[in-house]
Amino acid sequence: MSEMKHVESWLTDMDGVLVHEHRALPGAAEFIEALMTSGRRFLVLTNNSIYTPRDLCARLRAGGIDVPEEAIWTSAMAAAQFLDGQRHGGSAYVVGEAGLTTALHEVGYTMTDVDPDYVVLGETRTYSFEAITRAIRLIEKGARFIATNPDPSGPSAEGTLPATGAVAALITRATGVAPYFVGKPNPLMMRSALNRIDAHSESTVMIGDRMDTDVVSGLEAGMRTILVLSGSTKPEQVDRFPYVPTRVMDSIADVVPLVGELSPAQ
Incomplete structure (x- = not known):
């Protein structure tokens, strides 16, 4: 327990930690309930930019996990916040869905395909060749290239789907321009999450299921990681990485007792 003392805030990934293909994993509901009861600040993070926080809140609730809407932080929201800080009131051509367009609208961005400041690539289950072609031509004309996350693929009930990173590679191959990825493993996503709940990295723990995104971004942001x-990430893969998490546990169910033991009363 010594390495977990002075924990005031928690960040946790969503897919693979709390849910798997929208089904709640054992212990997920109890973990969120323990956080709510303890009064600890927390955020649920996801690189998926398809859904708005309200959408995700409803999907989690359907699986028995009651997460407040304000406790969800997506790569789309982090990207919108980043762009607002870079070019306030700017414009963007978006390849993505409601989670991304809503986040950009909320920071005052205009969606356009006429000389946009940025091309912003996010997740969608129906990538359009026409939209990708338009994005390529706008980048060639000088639009800056942003992508919500570098994940090359994602799961579905039918099998693997190409994701943002794979489509970004296609656009980069066509244009010679690489995007700036905002989501994990960029520690910028972690810093924006910490700022959102007014937390400090030294007293926050990041929980994730991937060494190459969750753990490394938490580590680079100065947090302890589970x-x-x-x-x-499978058990036999952990030692292959040049960095290690603070703790390795079987599932989120094993983290629940930590929240209770580290409650404010302690």
Whole structure:
């Protein structure tokens, strides 16, 4: 327990930690309930930019996990916040869905395909070749290239789907321009999450299921990390990385007692 003392805030990944293909994982509901009861500040993070926080809140609730809407932080929201800080009131051509367009609208961005400041690429289940072609031509004309996350693929009930990173690679191959990725493993996503809940990295723990995104971004942001083995990274893969998490646990169910033991009363 010594390495987990002075924990005031928690960040946790969503897919592979709390849910798997929208089904709640054992212990997920209890973990969120323990956080709510303890009064600890927390955020649920996701690189998926398809859904708005309200959408995700409803999907989690359908699986029995009651997460407040304000406790969800997506790569789309982080990207919108980043762009607002870079070029306030700017314009963007967006390849993505409601989670991304809503986040950009909320920071005052205009959606346009006429000389936009940025091309912003996010997640969608129906990538349009026409939209990708338009994005390529706008980048060639000088639009700056932003992508919500570098994940090359994602899961579905039918099997693997190409994701933002794969489509970004296609656009980069066509234009010679690489995007700036805002989401994990960029520690910018973690810093924006910490700022959102007014938390400090030294007293915050990041929980994730991937060594190459969750753990490394938490580490680079100065947080302690917990890897759970219920998602992407398998036990035999952990030692292959040049960095280690603070703790490795089987699932989020094993983290629940930590929240109670580290409650404010302690």
